[in-house]
Amino acid sequence: MGKGYNNxxxxxxxHPSSKENLKRVxxxxxxxxxxxxxxxxxxxxxxxxxxQLSNRAxxxxxxxxxxxxxxxxxxxxxxxxxxxxxxxxxxFEWQRKFNAPRESYAKGDEDIKDQPFxxxxxxxxxxKCRQWGHVNTDKICPFFGQNLTAEPPKxxxxxxxxxxxxxxxxxxxxxxxxxxxxxxxGSGSKLMINxxxxxDPEIQFLQSLTPKQKKKLL
Numbered sequence: 001m002g003k004g005y006n007n008x009x010x011x012x013x014x015h016p017s018s019k020e021n022l023k024r025v026x027x028x029x030x031x032x033x034x035x036x037x038x039x040x041x042x043x044x045x046x047x048x049x050x051x052q053l054s055n056r057a058x059x060x061x062x063x064x065x066x067x068x069x070x071x072x073x074x075x076x077x078x079x080x081x082x083x084x085x086x087x088x089x090x091x092f093e094w095q096r097k098f099n100a101p102r103e104s105y106a107k108g109d110e111d112i113k114d115q116p117f118x119x120x121x122x123x124x125x126x127x128k129c130r131q132w133g134h135v136n137t138d139k140i141c142p143f144f145g146q147n148l149t150a151e152p153p154k155x156x157x158x159x160x161x162x163x164x165x166x167x168x169x170x171x172x173x174x175x176x177x178x179x180x181x182x183x184x185x186g187s188g189s190k191l192m193i194n195x196x197x198x199x200d201p202e203i204q205f206l207q208s209l210t211p212k213q214k215k216k217l218l
Contacts, residue, residue: 128143
């Protein structure tokens, strides 16, 4: 047959030699060992606390005698902060670094800067004005608060500037066009003539003409 009676019975759920039953027995044993060790640790801790209370009571601690010392004691996992008595005060200004102690009037004030050598030495270059010693976010920058990416303002145009620009380029206006630049005012329009050309005889001749004669010239 190849298989015996024991091999057949160990596969049944009710047999004590089955794998599941052996696993349950092992888990129960481990649980009992853990609980036993836990009880022993709790008993040892309780005895230690009682010894401490009895010693404090013998020393004359009234809170320990009344059994209220646990209200005033720190938790066992809390560590007290130990003050470093070896820290020395800053003796010189050059000893100050980032997050270093400062006077009360200098705390939180960005305008007050520690200068260890009497002058502020900064090996940085501004990306706006191309000068060394500051960055683009410092107020000492001449272009601070200005938008360099914005479009430049358009130049103001006037009749005198237009006439002067034409003369610089070598052009001249026709006689019929001269005197046609009108400047708007509150009630109407007035004739605008360049002040630099008031002595020109041609302009004086045009001024002496009547409106009918001016129309004939056009």
